[in-house]
Amino acid sequence: MSNVVVVGTQWGDEGKGKIVDLLTENADLVVRFQGGNNAGHTLVVGEKTFILHLIPSGILHPGKVCLIGNGVVLDPEVFCRELDALAARGVDVGPERIVISPKTHVIMPYHKVLDKLREEKRTGEKIGTTGRGIGPCYEDKAARVGVRAGDFRSKNLLRAKIEHALAEKNALFTHFFGGQALKVDDVLDEVLESGRRLVGHLGDVSERIAETAAAGRSILFEGAQGTHLDIDHGTYPFVTSSNTVAGNVAAGAGCSPGMLGRILGIVKAYTTRVGSGPFPTELFDTVGEHLQQQGGEFGATTGRKRRCGWLDLPLLRESIRLNGVTEIVLTKLDVLSGLERIRICTGYALDGRELRYPPQGEGLLAEVQPIYDDVPGWSEDISTATTWDDLPDAATAYIRRLEQELKVPVTILSVGPDRRQTIQRPA
Structure with a gap:
């Protein structure tokens, strides 16, 4: 390989x-x-x-x-x-x-505090951050004040970096957010043990x-x-x-x-999204509920219920272009079983124009109308399928349609969560 x-x-x-x-x-x-x-x-x-x-x-x-x-x-x-x-x-x-x-940059306790305070204070639509300090850690990396994994080899260096970071962070916590300042030694004590294991x-x-x-x-x-x-x-x-x-x-x-x-571009056989943001093919009906329940669409990190919708080809075309995808792995195909009709979003309508790719500009994706093509569904349970020939005709037709639209072969199919519930197909 x-x-x-x-x-x-x-x-x-x-x-x-x-x-x-x-x-x-x-x-x-x-x-x-x-x-x-x-x-x-x-x-x-x-x-x-x-x-x-x-x-x-x-x-x-x-x-x-x-x-x-x-x-x-x-x-x-x-x-x-x-x-x-x-x-x-x-x-x-x-x-x-x-x-x-x-x-590797390290997420510190003050990153998580800042992440949560910002999301709580945000007016209007929330970003949907997990509150785990990811963004603030990347911010410190770009600002050249971050703590890196190698810094845990020196307690003095680590303490100096925490002290430097808190000089600014505490001003935000107290004056902007109205919260409590963090103490340098408290933060240091909180990370020392896990940091020691990290060094190994x-x-x-x-x-x-x-x-x-x-x-x-x-x-x-x-x-x-x-x-x-x-x-x-x-x-x-x-x-x-x-x-x-x-x-x-x-x-x-x-x-x-x-x-x-x-x-390898991993493509779910339908579309999901966690948190806020535009989602042109989102479903709010019984089909959306079917996808959510059959697919077990709850976030592995947060447990949040995932928003569900039909497969969106404009999004996938953009992904293939950006990543140079050479093969597609189609996952959760089994979740579509039991649907009489399956819709595929083949393009968007925006201001009287038809788009094959997402519009470039903040907020524009929320304004598009999906253009759908309907294809037959299937009733068979495919979770025990082990070869291409085990799949119903409607399922293989769905896959071939995706290949035709995206110009990339589907070489691996997942029909269930277990590693054995996988069909490998030559490119």
Whole structure:
């Protein structure tokens, strides 16, 4: 297997975790290159369900090495909780299996306080932040005042950085938000223990990637969230705080763009979104309820109910263009079973024009009207299908229609949450 990049093509929650878990069998390294614990990957292995927020999904395969790159923002407390939860279930999470770049920025307690205060104070429509401090941590990174994982090697350096950060943060907490100031020593004490454990996993991620590539072994790059949550290319301002597109692998993992091989775009067979923001194909009827219930559409990180709607091809065309998607992985196809009619959004209408791609401009996506094409549904339960020929004709016709519209082959189909409920199809 050549190097593979796994990216979400919608607003996240496309089922990337299962696909990374599936592909890890043929990879030597699994690398997380952006985002924080505002993303959650749910994996079902036999009778066991695992929910991971920071540690790459490949950790469930014995002997595989998982790297956390410099483009990630890492909450040390959450990281330690994940380590302990996995270890309690018999998963090896030693430092030889999980390596963190010293350049990875760390989410501090004051980042989470600021995140929540801002969302509470925001008037009008909320952004829908998870309140986990992701955005404020990336802000400090850009402002060059961030705390990095390698800083935990020196208590004096760490304390000095916290003191510097709180000089500004406390002014916001007290004067702007009317809250309480944080004490330097309290913050330091809160992070020292988890930081100590973090240090045990530090290593040169960029070097490990280069050595693996030079030896001709395979690397799997795992993204979080989805293309339309990208800070630059998503539905701004209702986006995440990092670049989620495939091009960010090089910057977020510390490798050459020439290392990127297959770009797998994960496409849910319908569309979901968590939190606020425009959603042209959103459903508010019994069909939307069907998708929500049958798909178990609750956020792995927040537990929030996901908004559900029909598949949106303009969004996917944009994702394919931005990421250079070479193959599509279609997930949750089984959720569409039982629908007599399935609608596909083939374009948008805006100001008397028909658009094949999302309009470029803040707020414009909220003004479009979806243009639908209806195709037959199917009643058969496809969750036990193991080959292409096991699928009903209406399901295969749906997939071929997507390939025709998007000009990219569908090579993997997911028909259930378990890693065994997968159909592999040659490109």
